[in-house]
Amino acid sequence: MDAAGTVDLMLRGAAAGVSLILAATLVPLARRSLSALFGTLFALGAMAYSIASSALVADQLPALAAALKPLAMMTGVFFWWFALALFCDARRWRASRLIPLAIVSAACAAILVFPSPALDRATIVLHELVNAALMIHVIVIIAGGHQDDLVQPRRKFRTIWVGAIALTVLSVAVAELWKLFADLPSSMHLVESMAILVVACGIAAWSIGAKSEFFPEERSASTGTGTLAPTTGIGTVLEAQDRHLALRLRTAMDQGAWRTPGLTVAGLAERLGTQEHRLRAVINQGLGYRNFAAFLNEYRIGAAKTALADPAASRRQILQIALDLGYGSIAPFNRAFREMTGMTPSEYRRAALKAVDIPAEAAAE
Template sequence: MEQQAIPIALIADYALRGGATGITLLMAGFLLATRPLREVTVFGALFALGAGVYAMLSVEPLQDMLGPAFVPLKLLAMLSPAFFWLFIMALFDDEFAFRTWMAAPPVAIAALFLVCFPFPATERASKLAHVAIVLALMVHILRMTRCNLRDDLVAARRQFTGIVVFLVPLVCLAIGVIEVYELFNLRGGFASPAIAAMLLCVSAAFAFGIAGIRKSLFPQPVASAPQPNGTNSAADRFDLARLEKLMNEGIYLNSGLTIGELANRMNMPEHRLRRLINKGLGYRNFAAFINDHRIEEARRRLSEPETAREQITSLAFDLGYSSLAPFNRAFRERIGMSPSQYREKALATS
């Protein structure tokens, strides 16, 4: 009996999906092996695992083999965009702490997936709502990357940001095509291999971004404020002295001060100033560098009896903040209490 030839498209589909799964599983292991284990590595590993599972779940023979395990694995796959969103937030924020509201997108995605089992008629609406949530998360990621490019001082993370800018549209395209593919129950042709190729590209881009820059992406926990690097060259020490002079003159009080403007004042390339503040002073973010100077000035003014009646809002504007809320937030994060509480405590002991 003549054996039926396996279609080339099917072979390509399985090969591409297998490649994507292999890459993502390796990345998940790499991230989980990184020490110390932090939120950023856990979220990255969950995204990698979810993406790998996503790549293989459309292989029908595998679905039959999985049996009851298919549902939790499919749920993990559906949650992978939410894990990617959490990974990016943790990566770009050195003071990241998981908050209750951050659970809303994964919980919503899980609910939309699970509701289809008791109520099959909701499947189409659930898929459309899932795509809408994913697109909203990707838009937020692009906004975060834009802010990161402006303020980040860590060269490795800035390089990874460029990869994210490429990765996010590709993730959106892949998910959109996959959901449409499943929604209309499309079969045959080269649609499935094309989807598999997109998944492989996403996996490869993520792996390249993570493996290429390694642990420099992940900040080590520190117990104190950034400290100067004792190995600075003579030229660096000279530039650091110039920078300190500018800060002592109060340039940090300028509202909306950017690193580009500061580099112009110092007559040096922006990339060199980024490296100088990062390597020379230990800061990973330009906003943190500016905020530390502003908060130190705020502490001085709040401790003086002569300014005891000054409005906190007026002080925030004088320090260069555009409104009271970011000043209060920055002050509380660094000092552990509100500006008003700090003033009362400082004046009571003076």
């Protein structure tokens, strides 16, 4: 084995070790946190890929490489799940998110059951295309949710995360596709190995250093049909001046500040005459919200449920209700409503009006 091969093996071994340590650290948190569970799966997948993708392991220990390959192929899906759970603060996990796993699992099965060079190439191309699509989605989520994120360590993490993902995915995708047509140069092996190690160390350092912020205990979603009361209890962790700000925030929200279209943290801070970072801390640490959109939606969806269940407003269009609540269009309103209630606005209205004997066809959509 030449010097380049030795360095490559050392880098991959280090990446596998760091990934395994991260997985062991997250396992105790996996029972109470979805992001920790998917983080554990991602770390195990990264460990498997670090080993299985080594040319030396494939040559000297083919049985080990073959055993780890299915888990390694799942790494992109696990990473996608991890990012969704970590950054989206979703109340419900959608069954549709199992589709990429089904595609990759089918690819793995095809390779094992019908081994052939042509099929191997086709499945690798399919696998890399799926991974690329998932990573593009992750990058969009990370970049798009930066302003709404109220968890300071996680908000800072987003910027680094985007660069790390882009570097790693580009390196791995190019390497895997290159292998289909020619031997990978030793320099490319080293670039890939270094990228994997850097990302593994970065994720491990940030995740372990900010466990409580990154992996909170999952809260159950409210799926009742009554009026949703916003969570406005003021935490005792706030200093006196921030408790005063929290009270002023409560007053502003009770007066309808949440109805302002396009309302942002910066806009609300300006309205309250305070600094944006202070308001972020109050909403996050004092009121317990991790995302500004979720904070607004507690008020907006609560009001929407009241309006939709009102027999006197049964002819009022749902679009008009959404606009009156501060949404710019019907699509974000529908997404937020379904996320919080498990029903579409139309389904909720029909159920609510049926309870008071208002014909469903009399309600405006």
